[in-house]
Amino acid sequence: MGLTSSRYLNPLFCFHGPNDHDPILTYNPTTQQTLTLPFDPPIPVATATTWDIKTHFGFDPITKLHKILRVKWIEPIPPSIPRVINMECMVLTLGKGSWRKINTVLPFDCTKFGNGGESLCINGAIHWLTCYGDSIVAFDLKDENFRLIPLPHDYKEETYVPIRLKYERLIEVGGRLALIGDTDYKRDYIMHMWILKDYHNHVWVKKRILYPVSWINCGQPVPIGTISTGEILLKPLSLYKTKSLAWLLFYDMDGRGFKKVDITGLPEWVHSGGPRIIRTIAVYG
Incomplete structure (x- = not known):
């Protein structure tokens, strides 16, 4: 614990x-x-x-x-x-x-x-989003040097830092570094995501995910990465608001559809307060 x-x-x-x-x-x-x-x-x-x-x-x-x-x-x-x-x-x-x-x-x-949150290792480097500044820090594991990756030009960060630290902003999507928006959640139904299509030239591509219901009412799900099928895996931040078993969402980028899967057999405390545990189980499983 x-x-x-x-x-x-x-x-x-x-x-x-x-x-x-x-x-x-x-x-x-x-x-x-x-x-x-x-x-x-x-x-x-x-x-x-x-x-x-x-x-x-x-x-x-x-x-x-x-x-x-x-x-x-x-x-x-x-x-x-x-x-x-x-x-x-x-x-x-x-x-x-x-x-x-x-x-x-x-x-x-x-x-x-x-450091402004969880780090992500991809392309042989550890990345983290900073509390301030306009770049992502990258630590190359081979030569053990630091470098910076500029944020997308249209990315607007939340000025209230604790909101930004609520969940992971950097995820892996299809083998690429991706950045999750924060202020867009105020619109309830839409999440914006930037995918680093060209890692070396820092070319970002913006994508949009439309939730079927209000983001808050469906447990505040946030992406944690893609799985072998190419689907994006999302975890709920507020299981206690849903008063139900632990669950996950799968989002098909091509078909733009959601699939919900319940997780059974977990201890009672995981249902109400274990988003990190759920992430670990889901990514490995």
Whole structure:
């Protein structure tokens, strides 16, 4: 309880928490083996204050290696005026030794490009949407360098940050990076999505999904990625509003139709408060 599940990266999940003392685990659902990973070296409390910690899980299809990236935003002690916030990055390659600190040149201001939600690993890079700024941060797993991907020119972000953090904005659609809109949900029935059609030249294509009923009344479903059939999988954010069993929606991009599937046999607490558990089950299953 309390640990966040990464997306499934064949053949592993990664579970982690938001603090230095939280365990980091990998789990293979096929073999049902769990591995507890070593802790990364903590920041000395006498020299710095840690403001935020994010853990990212990635897989490089070229080297066939899984890597964990730990990003910490820290402020030196004593603090200075103006304040200085640094970003420290540690990498652990599974099966290849201990944690390594990487000293890379950041192509952005780390105070403006903090993590704004769940990360997504695709095309051999870990991506996350930032709390501020006009770009997506990408960490290349092969050369271990950062770069930026500009947001679509017509993407309008929600200015109230907690709304933006309610659910994942970055998903995989047909093997491509995709970005989910946020302000469009105010229209209740329409969701806008941008798909990065040309990854290297940063060409986005805008798509629209029309919900059959009000977004709130149908449990506030949001996309979590595509499955082998090409359908987009959506999970409800507010199961407690529907007062029903856990369920998922499947959306056919070509036929523009929805299909609802109930999930049975789960514990009662999952029905009312376990969207992350449902995501994990659905993506793997």
